[in-house]
Amino acid sequence: MGKVYVFDHPLIQHKLTYIRDSKTGTKEFRELVDEVASLMAFEITRDLPLTEVDVETPVTTAKSKVLSGKKLGIIPILRAGLGMVDGILKLIPAAKVGHVGLYRDPETLQPVEYYVKLPSDIEERELIVVDPMLATGGSAVEAINSLKKRGAKNIKFMCLIAAPEGVDVVKEAHPDVDIYIAALDEKLNDHGYIVPGLGDAGDRLYGTK
Numbered sequence: 001m002g003k004v005y006v007f008d009h010p011l012i013q014h015k016l017t018y019i020r021d022s023k024t025g026t027k028e029f030r031e032l033v034d035e036v037a038s039l040m041a042f043e044i045t046r047d048l049p050l051t052e053v054d055v056e057t058p059v060t061t062a063k064s065k066v067l068s069g070k071k072l073g074i075i076p077i078l079r080a081g082l083g084m085v086d087g088i089l090k091l092i093p094a095a096k097v098g099h100v101g102l103y104r105d106p107e108t109l110q111p112v113e114y115y116v117k118l119p120s121d122i123e124e125r126e127l128i129v130v131d132p133m134l135a136t137g138g139s140a141v142e143a144i145n146s147l148k149k150r151g152a153k154n155i156k157f158m159c160l161i162a163a164p165e166g167v168d169v170v171k172e173a174h175p176d177v178d179i180y181i182a183a184l185d186e187k188l189n190d191h192g193y194i195v196p197g198l199g200d201a202g203d204r205l206y207g208t209k
């Protein structure tokens, strides 16, 4: 079964409070999401493999470590996932970025894929699927299905806020996928919003309604 990691670092919790605050405007909201995404990227890359090299310091030759070149991919779920990409790229600038777009079928209420563009070698990459909100879990499950259908083997899911219902749905559908979150909230309301949550992440990022 996939593991769930809650990154409750004080800086993340502090920034998340202002992200939640309905008085926080678009510009500040976007900046805070970007900052939290960077902090989460720092945590999520903790287990990246290293390799030993020789380095000439001004004093002597030393053994030291560099990243062993594991290929990473960031996959935002459109549109709100885009708000987390730049923050992650600040720490992992060489990562490739793929996109998955989903809409909700008005009759079945199920997410349907409308756009997928991925790095050509996704089967060799460690992929981090990003979406600020893990609510019902429907979009996350479908996005991960899209990636697996195209050969992805190593997938992590990262979001700011998750509802317990969404976490359970993703764990059930994709037991091989670990989930990384900044806060695990109380529940979903009747409209599918996370409580207490932050409202609609896409609208708050882009100033739409």
Ligand code: URA
Binding pocket: 080, 133, 135, 192, 193, 194, 195, 197, 198, 199, 200, 201, 202
């Ligand atoms: N998507 C959002 O943007 N917010 C929620 O609370 C749930 C889903």
